[in-house]
Amino acid sequence: MNKKKFDCVAMKHRGAEQLLEKLSNLTPEQELEFWQKRTEYLQKFRQKLLAQRKQTKTD
DSSP states (O other), X not given: OOOOSOOHHHXXXXXXXXXXXXXXXXXXXXXXXXXXHHHHHHHHHHHHHHHHHHHHHHO
């Protein structure tokens, strides 16, 4: 039997546990600020990736 080198379910669980730990001590206002900042970061990151992809297609 082959042993998996990577377990995506376990990784997902670890990530959820880490997020819960980060958020557990925050007030509702702090948690809202956390999610707003993360959303802003992800939107900027997505735009950067799209710009890179567009640049790659034109090269």
